[in-house]
Amino acid sequence: MALKMDMDSKKAELLLRAALLDDACNVAERLAALSAEIDVDDDGEASITLDLDLWPEGKASPEAEAIAKMLWLEIEWSSTTGTFPFAWPGLGEHSDKTTTYFKMVLDAYGRQKPESSS
Numbered sequence: 800m801a802l803k804m805d806m807d808s809k810k811a812e813l814l815l816r817a818a819l820l821d822d823a824c825n826v827a828e829r830l831a832a833l834s835a836e837i838d839v840d841d842d843g844e845a846s847i848t849l850d851l852d853l854w855p856e857g858k859a860s861p862e863a864e865a866i867a868k869m870l871w872l873e874i875e876w877s878s879t880t881g882t883f884p885f886a887w888p889g890l891g892e893h894s895d896k897t898t899t900y901f902k903m904v905l906d907a908y909g910r911q912k913p914e915s916s917s
Contacts, residue, residue: 808839811870815845818862826900827853827891830883845872851880852888 819832831853839845845867847860856878867874887907894900 806870808841811839811845811872812837814866814870815839815847815863815874818866819847819849819860821862822858822860824895825892826894826897827888828855828858829897830891834883836879839872843872844875845870846875846877848877848879850883850888851878852883853891854878 815837816832816835819835820829823829823832831849834850834853836848837845847863864874885904885908887904890903890907891900894903
């Protein structure tokens, strides 16, 4: 029995996001990859928007480019700022571990406890 790939835009977006994660060097860049706006259309175009507070301006993603090439996609790169959920996004550049990063965030917020949702 032959397996059918059934590649669609959602699967292509998932592969591109995983490729961005492969190129991420620290927590900030991983958060940028996870929160990136990725859209793939039926005309062979992909757009990836990364937050400059998290992903360095001008930093390439060779892995995403390689995935796009395998999928016959052309990537249009763009950037945005201010979509980061915490203050001090630069802290994420100083750690490759999420727990270390979040401890720095908590320390920066003065050890505030999360508000209860009830």
